[in-house]
Amino acid sequence: MTYLTTFDGPLTPATPLRETYLPSLRTSLVDATTPQTIAALLAPGKRRINFMNAHCFNVMARNRQYAAAVNSADYLLPDGIGVALAAKMTGHKLTENLNGTDFIPAILEEAAQRGKSVYLFGGTPGTADRAANNLIHKIPNLRIAGVRDGYAQAQNDAEIIADMNASGADIVLVALGVPMQELWLHRNAPYINAELTMGVGAALDFFAGNVSRAPALVRKAKCEWVWRLALEPRRLAKRYLAGNPSFLARAAKQAAFALPAKAVAQRALDISLSLTALVVLSPILALTALAVKAESKGPVLFTQTRIGQNGRPFTMVKFRSMVSDAEALRAGVLTGSDREGLCFKSADDPRITRVGRFIRRSSIDELPQILNVLRGQMSIVGPRPALPCEVNAYPQRAFGRLAVKPGITGIWQVSGRAEIGFDQMIEMDLAYVTKRTILLDLILIALTFRAVLTGRGAH
Numbered sequence: 001m002t003y004l005t006t007f008d009g010p011l012t013p014a015t016p017l018r019e020t021y022l023p024s025l026r027t028s029l030v031d032a033t034t035p036q037t038i039a040a041l042l043a044p045g046k047r048r049i050n051f052m053n054a055h056c057f058n059v060m061a062r063n064r065q066y067a068a069a070v071n072s073a074d075y076l077l078p079d080g081i082g083v084a085l086a087a088k089m090t091g092h093k094l095t096e097n098l099n100g101t102d103f104i105p106a107i108l109e110e111a112a113q114r115g116k117s118v119y120l121f122g123g124t125p126g127t128a129d130r131a132a133n134n135l136i137h138k139i140p141n142l143r144i145a146g147v148r149d150g151y152a153q154a155q156n157d158a159e160i161i162a163d164m165n166a167s168g169a170d171i172v173l174v175a176l177g178v179p180m181q182e183l184w185l186h187r188n189a190p191y192i193n194a195e196l197t198m199g200v201g202a203a204l205d206f207f208a209g210n211v212s213r214a215p216a217l218v219r220k221a222k223c224e225w226v227w228r229l230a231l232e233p234r235r236l237a238k239r240y241l242a243g244n245p246s247f248l249a250r251a252a253k254q255a256a257f258a259l260p261a262k263a264v265a266q267r268a269l270d271i272s273l274s275l276t277a278l279v280v281l282s283p284i285l286a287l288t289a290l291a292v293k294a295e296s297k298g299p300v301l302f303t304q305t306r307i308g309q310n311g312r313p314f315t316m317v318k319f320r321s322m323v324s325d326a327e328a329l330r331a332g333v334l335t336g337s338d339r340e341g342l343c344f345k346s347a348d349d350p351r352i353t354r355v356g357r358f359i360r361r362s363s364i365d366e367l368p369q370i371l372n373v374l375r376g377q378m379s380i381v382g383p384r385p386a387l388p389c390e391v392n393a394y395p396q397r398a399f400g401r402l403a404v405k406p407g408i409t410g411i412w413q414v415s416g417r418a419e420i421g422f423d424q425m426i427e428m429d430l431a432y433v434t435k436r437t438i439l440l441d442l443i444l445i446a447l448t449f450r451a452v453l454t455g456r457g458a459h
Contacts, residue, residue, distance in 0.1 A: 029083075037098060042196070045195065048197045051076075051201060052070070053079040054082030056070070057086075066179035066182060073185075079097065082247055086247070089251055101206045105138065111142070112143070117170050118144060119147070119167055119171070121148045121150065123205060128148060129147050134207050150176050157188055173198050174200065175205075176199075178199075182199050214227035265438055266441070288359060291359075292353075295354060299320060299324070300320060308405060309405045310402060317371055318368055319359055319368060320356070377405070378405050381444050382432075383407065383412070384406060414444055
């Protein structure tokens with residue numbers, strides 16, 4: 001059983017937020033931005049850090065000694081698209097990928113500003129020296145306290161520790177590869193005076209220029225592993241082509257077993273209905289897109305940030321039913337709302353186009369939200385997705401409606417939509433959250449057809 005952690009204030013190493021697939025043992029995987037993490041790691045006190053990617057978790061699953069070493073670290077930093085995907089399977093999006101090649105220079109820049117020094121240990125003979133020279137040229141005022149390779153100079157632990165302590169280094173980077181570096185630190189970190197010790201894998205090879213980084217576009221596409229595989233196919237083929245799918249398969253299996261049966265059934269209903277609707281309604285979707293484009297300039301789809309389950313923002317899509325600059329004009333029409341409370345609705349909103357008025361009345365404008373359902377951001381049935389400004393003004397009781405995913409349809413939508421005041425809508429949504437069942441969802445879906453045909457409250 002393992003945990004992701006999130007931090008709104010100071011980082012602490014064991015703040016459980018939600019379970020996720022980080023195989024087999026308890027760990028604390030930091031979920032924070034680079035500045036937050038750096039501030040925590042450079043605060044007074046001794047800390048031992050490991051980076052964790054899919055390969056690390058695969059090794060962890062079969063090597064008890066390595067697993068014990070990993071679990072004894074103070075912080076684990078998420079590294080790579082595999083870990084991000086595993087987290088996403090539990091509905092949690094990691095704040096940032098804190099991979100060593102990008103993160104270590106950032107922490108060394110801050111360390112240099114604070115007058116802290118670093119010791120580099122690992123790599124082939126000459127690698128640590130070249131990495132040190134390159135880092136000094138790249139980071140002004142960085143002090144290298146000492147270097148040592150991971151071959152002939154790595155034979156005597158006591159000698160290495162004595163050299164590290166004599167150097168006065170504040171930070172020690174150990175690049176012996178997985179699992180050797182974690183085992184070495186687990187065994188020796190208590191005797192090292194440096195406040196921060198880190199296992200950094202192949203980072204020194206990158207800093208030394210032994211291995212080239214992928215182009216920026218490849219890194220942005222989260223495909224740096226493909227670049228590395230192309231450079232070192234013999235060494236990395238098994239790790240990436242067999243290891244990554246194995247990791248994700250186990251992640252999916254554990255995520256599925258961790259979900260309540262009710263949640264699995266709900267997601268299955270959402271996916272099956274969404275895929276069916278996408279096929280059956282494809283002619284309507286195509287004709288609507290043509291009509292929107294023909295009447296007014298601007299994109300066919302309208303995207304807007306809404307607030308989803310547990311307060312997570314997402315980008316909702318709809319057919320555009322207003323003029324293209326509608327958001328800029330919103331402030332000027334707010335006083336004309338037909339509805340009491342926070343959520344603005346107006347039957348005479350001048351921003352609505354002729355096609356827009358029809359697709360709103362028939363609810364066709366909502367159909368692209370099928371894509372949001374398939375992405376897992378929405379459900380077929382649920383409370384209407386609120387704007388951030390609406391959520392910011394919520395009374396405390398209203399936050400209860402964020403306990404479930406927002407929906408394309410729901411109890412408010414079938415009961416009169418804009419004719420329902422804000423307070424009444426909240427009570428309806430809270431009742432739905434409390435009583436939610438598959439049967440209730442099916443009933444509300446059936447009632448949606450009646451609401452669409454009558455057009456009551458739709459504008």
